[in-house]
Amino acid sequence: MDTLITHSSILIIAIPLLTAFLTPLIGMASKKARNTLLIVSLAFVAFLVFALARDISINGIHIYTLGAASPDLTAPKGFIVPVRIILEVDGMSILMGIIWSIVSLAAAIFSLSHIASETGQNRFYTLLLLMVTGGFGMMFTGDLFNLFVFLEIASISGAALIAFRTKFADTQEGGFKYIVVSAIASLMVLFAIGLLYAQYNLLNIGALAQAIQYTTPDKIALALLVIAFAMKLGAIPLHMWVPDSYAVAPAGISAMLVVSSQVSMYALFRVCFTLFGVTLNMYTVGWIVIILGMLSMFIGVTMAIPQTDIKRLMSYHAISQSGYMLLGVGVGLAVLGDPNALATYGREAMSGGIFHIINHAMYKGLLFLTAGALFYRVGHRDLNRMGGLGHKMKLTSIFFIIGALSIAGIPPFNGFASKFMIYESVYQFNPILSAIAMLVSLITLASFVKAFQSAFTGPPLPEYKEVKEAPKSMLIGMGILAAAIVFFSVFPGLIVHHIVDPATNALINQGAYVNGIMGGTP
Amino acid sequence: MEHIPLNFPFLAAALLVGISFYIIIFKKNLIKLIMGIAMLASGVNLFLVSLGYRAGGVAPIYTDVPEGPMVLSVPQALTLTSIVINVAVLALMLTMVIRIYRHTGSLDSEKSRKMKG
Numbered sequence: 001m002d003t004l005i006t007h008s009s010i011l012i013i014a015i016p017l018l019t020a021f022l023t024p025l026i027g028m029a030s031k032k033a034r035n036t037l038l039i040v041s042l043a044f045v046a047f048l049v050f051a052l053a054r055d056i057s058i059n060g061i062h063i064y065t066l067g068a069a070s071p072d073l074t075a076p077k078g079f080i081v082p083v084r085i086i087l088e089v090d091g092m093s094i095l096m097g098i099i100w101s102i103v104s105l106a107a108a109i110f111s112l113s114h115i116a117s118e119t120g121q122n123r124f125y126t127l128l129l130l131m132v133t134g135g136f137g138m139m140f141t142g143d144l145f146n147l148f149v150f151l152e153i154a155s156i157s158g159a160a161l162i163a164f165r166t167k168f169a170d171t172q173e174g175g176f177k178y179i180v181v182s183a184i185a186s187l188m189v190l191f192a193i194g195l196l197y198a199q200y201n202l203l204n205i206g207a208l209a210q211a212i213q214y215t216t217p218d219k220i221a222l223a224l225l226v227i228a229f230a231m232k233l234g235a236i237p238l239h240m241w242v243p244d245s246y247a248v249a250p251a252g253i254s255a256m257l258v259v260s261s262q263v264s265m266y267a268l269f270r271v272c273f274t275l276f277g278v279t280l281n282m283y284t285v286g287w288i289v290i291i292l293g294m295l296s297m298f299i300g301v302t303m304a305i306p307q308t309d310i311k312r313l314m315s316y317h318a319i320s321q322s323g324y325m326l327l328g329v330g331v332g333l334a335v336l337g338d339p340n341a342l343a344t345y346g347r348e349a350m351s352g353g354i355f356h357i358i359n360h361a362m363y364k365g366l367l368f369l370t371a372g373a374l375f376y377r378v379g380h381r382d383l384n385r386m387g388g389l390g391h392k393m394k395l396t397s398i399f400f401i402i403g404a405l406s407i408a409g410i411p412p413f414n415g416f417a418s419k420f421m422i423y424e425s426v427y428q429f430n431p432i433l434s435a436i437a438m439l440v441s442l443i444t445l446a447s448f449v450k451a452f453q454s455a456f457t458g459p460p461l462p463e464y465k466e467v468k469e470a471p472k473s474m475l476i477g478m479g480i481l482a483a484a485i486v487f488f489s490v491f492p493g494l495i496v497h498h499i500v501d502p503a504t505n506a507l508i509n510q511g512a513y514v515n516g517i518m519g520g521t522p
Numbered sequence: 523m524e525h526i527p528l529n530f531p532f533l534a535a536a537l538l539v540g541i542s543f544y545i546i547i548f549k550k551n552l553i554k555l556i557m558g559i560a561m562l563a564s565g566v567n568l569f570l571v572s573l574g575y576r577a578g579g580v581a582p583i584y585t586d587v588p589e590g591p592m593v594l595s596v597p598q599a600l601t602l603t604s605i606v607i608n609v610a611v612l613a614l615m616l617t618m619v620i621r622i623y624r625h626t627g628s629l630d631s632e633k634s635r636k637m638k639g
Binding site: 159160163166169170174176180182183187193197198201244247248 | 539546552555559562563566569570573594596597600603604607608610611614615618619621622625626634635636637
């Protein structure tokens with residue numbers, strides 16, 4: 001067991017990667033064996049993530065050096081800087097890991113019946129597992145260049161998955177937009193990495209954070225990184241691809257794309273807090289993040305109101321919700337240099353923002369899956385033509401209600417817990433921001449009441465007489481996420497204490513991350 | 523190489539990146555857009571590989587080393603990885619454009635787009 005945990009960080013990345021290339025081989029022999037392999041490997045990865053999370057909460061930051069005599073030997077004898085590929089997993093990384101493992105498992109189970117009638121299923125699962133690999137890699141890597149490589153793995157497989165159903169014209173358009181945006185963003189990231197490497201001859205995040213001087217090229221690199229990751233996470237001025245790509249992807253993939261955008265947000269936070277940290281002019285950058293968040297929140301929700309395509313509506317809400325996370329963590333970033341303000345409200349604002357990342361991944365994932373179940377049974381996504389589906393799809397409508405109440409921040413659901421933490425703490429920073437956040441929450445509720453009313457309520461329509469409840473594997477996929485939401489709603493204190501607070505501390509405490517790498521070489 | 527100023531490759535890289543951003547933002551044809559992204563990739567690759575250039579440096583192969591500074595091979599490795607990744611990205615983009623053309627019969631980004639608002 002100890003050996004397993006020591007090597008768990010690389011196993012979490014390697015198992016999906018190996019399974020990805022095994023699935024087409026086994027899929028040729030038997031579909032059932034392939035599906036079992038997919039679910040078992042993802043479940044085992046989820047188990048490893050939870051075991052690693054427990055280990056990190058006891059022993060602190062987990063370091064894994066590839067190819068070294070012992071995994072924690074970051075710099076070989078005679079070197080003063082780390083030269084090997086290093087994985088560094090701290091509280092923030094493992095939080096993202098927990099989200100990604102739950103959502104990818106639910107999405108994979110959901111997809112078993114969602115794409116059962118499509119051709120090329122073997123390739124679908126290969127791409128899905130590659131996307132899982134890319135996501136875990138981005139979270140766990142301690143190296144800027146590997147961040148770029150994993151970003152590209154996640155983007156390429158994500159784009160191919162969006163465009164998977166080639167018989168529709170709109171899927172091709174959505175996939176093309178996604179790959180264009182991803183390609184430009186990741187080349188900007190690579191350019192910024194080049195700028196940093198040119199000055200310090202380092203690629204390791206911890207070592208760079210120690211050496212960084214905040215010169216003019218550093219500022220250019222920071223600007224490039226912030227723009228690139230804001231583009232990948234779909235913050236408002238750079239959001240145009242989000243509704244097009246999320247809406248046309250197979251529903252399981254939409255749920256995973258939400259988390260994959262949040263992984264880009266994780267990369268943004270990692271760059272702002274850990275890489276630049278105290279050398280940064282935090283007040284300016286913090287306000288830039290806050291303004292990006294406010295714009296996303298408000299414009300996202302106003303754009304969602306007139307939508308009639310159910311998944312497009314949810315996609316605009318995804319933009320709007322990511323605004324809350326940017327707002328919460330942005331406030332923390334803005335007061336990072338002021339220990340007093342940080343202790344009174346900055347830390348709480350950050351915890352609220354980070355807690356909202358988990359909650360959003362769960363309820364937006366669930367909502368996308370219910371939309372996928374509707375699409376599977378009804379055959380279109382137009383809310384105006386739906387109606388009375390609650391009579392036939394009882395469980396799906398219950399799952400939709402859970403997701404909708406949670407996203408609108410209705411107590412006692414988990415969306416309320418995190419939003420309340422954000423309102424309360426941001427109010428002390430700037431009351432206007434908090435008021436706008438509450439207003440946006442109200443509009444969100446209105447919009448989801450509309451969506452629920454037009455899809456599920458009303459008399460049963462004659463054209464949907466044949467509609468049945470969603471297939472079993474879809475219900476299991478939705479059930480996993482709904483169970484997670486209910487669990488988070490009942491025990492918000494437990495989650496905040498054990499998962500969210502360590503993540504907040506990991507972001508604030510830049511020194512711990514640096515010491516994790518450089519500790520062996522004083 | 524003696525008579526070329528040392529920062530000449532960087533200027534070329536900046537020029538490539540600038541031109542490619544112009545193409546990406548203003549050109550309506552999807553194939554031209556892809557060409558813009560390919561140029562952006564070349565600009566970034568040129569920048570990376572010129573970081574690794576040292577005047578008179580030798581390749582870091584430890585057997586039978588001639589005199590002089592040794593070049594650190596990291597930028598070359600980065601460039602190589604980046605080239606490989608970009609080949610995959612460009613191939614995927616081109617297949618998607620072929621599909622878009624089959625579905626809509628147009629390569630103009632204004633005419634072939636279905637989703638608005």
